[in-house]
Amino acid sequence: MNKILLLLILFLASVDEARAVSITAPYEYGKVIIANYSERAGLAPVVFNHWVHRARYTCRLCHVDIGFAMSKGATTITAAANKKGLYCGACHNGKRTYNGMTIFASCSEATPRKNAACERCHSLKKNSAQEREFKSFLEKMPKNASGNGIDWEAAESSGRIKPIDVLEGVSIQRPRIKEQKDFVIESKSTGTSAVVFSHKKHAVWNGCEVCHPEIFPIKKGAAKYTMHEIEKGEYCGVCHNKVAFPILDCKRCHTGVKI
Amino acid sequence: MREKAKSLAIALAIALSVLFGMPLLTSGAFIAAAADVAQDNWKTEFEDICSKTQDSMAFTSDELKSLVDRCDALKPRIEKLDETQKKVYLKRLQMCRDLLAFVMQSKLEK
Amino acid sequence: MKKVFLVFLLVLACSGLVVAQTGTKKKRPLASDYGNVVMNNYSEKSGMSAVVFSHWLHRARFTCRLCHVDIGFAMKADGTNIKAIDNMNGYYCGTCHNGKRSFKGVEKMFEACSKKLTPEDGKRCDRCHSLGKNVKREYDLAEFTAKFPKERFGNGVNWELAEETGVIKPLDFLDGVSIKRPALTIQKDFSLDAKVEGMPSIIFSHKKHTVWNGCEVCHPEIFIGVKKGATKYSMIEIFDGKFCGVCHGKVAFPNLDCQRCHTKPVS
Numbered sequence A: 001m002n003k004i005l006l007l008l009i010l011f012l013a014s015v016d017e018a019r020a021v022s023i024t025a026p027y028e029y030g031k032v033i034i035a036n037y038s039e040r041a042g043l044a045p046v047v048f049n050h051w052v053h054r055a056r057y058t059c060r061l062c063h064v065d066i067g068f069a070m071s072k073g074a075t076t077i078t079a080a081a082n083k084k085g086l087y088c089g090a091c092h093n094g095k096r097t098y099n100g101m102t103i104f105a106s107c108s109e110a111t112p113r114k115n116a117a118c119e120r121c122h123s124l125k126k127n128s129a130q131e132r133e134f135k136s137f138l139e140k141m142p143k144n145a146s147g148n149g150i151d152w153e154a155a156e157s158s159g160r161i162k163p164i165d166v167l168e169g170v171s172i173q174r175p176r177i178k179e180q181k182d183f184v185i186e187s188k189s190t191g192t193s194a195v196v197f198s199h200k201k202h203a204v205w206n207g208c209e210v211c212h213p214e215i216f217p218i219k220k221g222a223a224k225y226t227m228h229e230i231e232k233g234e235y236c237g238v239c240h241n242k243v244a245f246p247i248l249d250c251k252r253c254h255t256g257v258k259i
Numbered sequence B: 001m002r003e004k005a006k007s008l009a010i011a012l013a014i015a016l017s018v019l020f021g022m023p024l025l026t027s028g029a030f031i032a033a034a035a036d037v038a039q040d041n042w043k044t045e046f047e048d049i050c051s052k053t054q055d056s057m058a059f060t061s062d063e064l065k066s067l068v069d070r071c072d073a074l075k076p077r078i079e080k081l082d083e084t085q086k087k088v089y090l091k092r093l094q095m096c097r098d099l100l101a102f103v104m105q106s107k108l109e110k
Numbered sequence C: 001m002k003k004v005f006l007v008f009l010l011v012l013a014c015s016g017l018v019v020a021q022t023g024t025k026k027k028r029p030l031a032s033d034y035g036n037v038v039m040n041n042y043s044e045k046s047g048m049s050a051v052v053f054s055h056w057l058h059r060a061r062f063t064c065r066l067c068h069v070d071i072g073f074a075m076k077a078d079g080t081n082i083k084a085i086d087n088m089n090g091y092y093c094g095t096c097h098n099g100k101r102s103f104k105g106v107e108k109m110f111e112a113c114s115k116k117l118t119p120e121d122g123k124r125c126d127r128c129h130s131l132g133k134n135v136k137r138e139y140d141l142a143e144f145t146a147k148f149p150k151e152r153f154g155n156g157v158n159w160e161l162a163e164e165t166g167v168i169k170p171l172d173f174l175d176g177v178s179i180k181r182p183a184l185t186i187q188k189d190f191s192l193d194a195k196v197e198g199m200p201s202i203i204f205s206h207k208k209h210t211v212w213n214g215c216e217v218c219h220p221e222i223f224i225g226v227k228k229g230a231t232k233y234s235m236i237e238i239f240d241g242k243f244c245g246v247c248h249g250k251v252a253f254p255n256l257d258c259q260r261c262h263t264k265p266v267s
Helices: A002-014 A050-054 A059-066 A079-083 A128-140 A152-157 A199-206 A227-231 B002-053 B061-078 B083-108 C002-020 C055-059 C064-071 C084-088 C121-126 C159-164 C206-213 C235-239
Strands: A031-034 A046-049 A183-185 A195-197 C037-039 C051-053 C190-192 C201-204 C262-264
Touching: A046 A050, A050 A128, A059 A199, A152 A199, B002 B061, B002 B083, B061 B083, B083 C064, B083 C084, C064 C206, C159 C206
Parallel strands: none
Antiparallel strands: A031 A046, A183 A195, C037 C051, C190 C201, C201 C262
16 A cells, blocks of 8 residues: 555656647747736737847847846736836837837827727737738748747847847946856756757847846756756746747757767 | 920930931932933943944954943843833844954954 | 655655745846835734835935944844834834934924824825835835936946935934944955856955945844855855845845946956
8 A cells, every 4th residue: 555655656746737748830939928917907918929029139138127027927017117118118118219110109198098009019819910020030030940930049140130238228238247168968868968058159148147046046056957847947948948949949959069 | 404304305316317317218219319320321331332333443352352241231231121122222232242242253363 | 654755755845945946037126116125023913014114215315224233123024023112112113203303305204103093194004004005105216216326126226326426325323323433444345256267256345335334234143254254155145145145135236236246357
């Protein structure tokens, strides 16, 4: 009886949430639905698309300088905050420009509620115009088998996109800290190649503060984690589950290249 | 004659009792006043010791030791105060005493 | 068998705890919420909302030392154990919030916790006992700090520069509370080398800290080693709210801003 009990416990401990691997369409990958207060205000939830933003700005700019959280619904953005120039309102204020174009205002005083302008963000309906925009953007970019279908790393390193890292009036610049060297993370299962972690490739988008110290402690080896935690959306999984290239793409990390 | 001697004796007795009795009568008041003074004194003592934390580095380790001892002697007096005062001043005394001990330690270890 | 089972569960539980600290990105508080401390020793038990204390409004006017040494506030939420009666007796919050004390720009600070309450007093109680209530704050951070030098993270204000340039003049002495003392002899700056290669070293400035803290805020409770280097600690402890992290975790500029401290380039 005791043996059966022990086996049962061992089984339960090893099985966490059984996850069905779902493949998201390239256009939809990185989509975040924000629904803290929209319904209360009589609006559809906000559909935020990562691809259109990461093509123009670094992750660091939004997640460090502007202060967006990195899990769905955690930032608790209000229309009032946007109007004050915080969060979405840092750029979406009807004044800031990108490549000569004025960025539309979010939650402005001028537009009444339930206006067509609100639906640019507050809409769950299919957005054909944006999908077409994505398709034409995709054509110009180096390809990738998963995620958005775009190799963002190559797109940046080849200069096809030049993500902005500083926002006037928001960012406060610091002298660059010398990047840490690449290092090897050995794989725990036999048959899977080791991971060569590149600080340089990550720092281009994230600086230091996106990952340190909250996701990864400063001391190497201090945090113990496995693919299990990554799959749950922790550690590497904070980004490489739903926004950056997904962990389905094993060989992107498990290269086994010796350094 | 006897009447006169009697009244003289009574007068003398009263006078003597007043003379020696007064201190006995007033000593109660003196004790109460002394207690009041002692009560006020704890604060003066506290302020005197703890005003010295600012330039504690300038004192010798002996001087610091005497200040720490004075803190320790003051503590039971503060413990007799009302709940709020006790809570506040025990903490303030603690911080003051610990700093002085800290500086003293740093001088001894130099 | 039972023992094995229990030990197994314990190991599972503990491993869960180790992972809980890192691995996810926490939400950053709004600039106006940064430094807020919720105090709830007795509020809810007394049928009131917990107190939400705002650090930025107070640090713009007073030094850290005044409240944490002279008045005796603890440096941990709920650590002071303040009761309404303490406030009424003129201690803790009641030291200033007594309906009588005035400062530059503020006439007669509102009274905290009075014995007799009128129906109008509800609004006054709500000024502090506001957790979960939609209380309109008397002071707006953006307006109040409009002319202050800016910085990133935290309150979005460069408090150090604001004090240095005289934009704010935090009070360090309170009549009837503070002890008259001679000026502080400032200790020298010293360098702390980072253990991670390539990370700029730190120049610790006593001067910048003593302006706000005097000696007692840090010594010996936070930094106990009398000899430099006696106390061993790393960024792990700091991020965990110890040592530098006691202040630079939730009140002073946050640890997240690496280069505020790591300024001296590695040669």
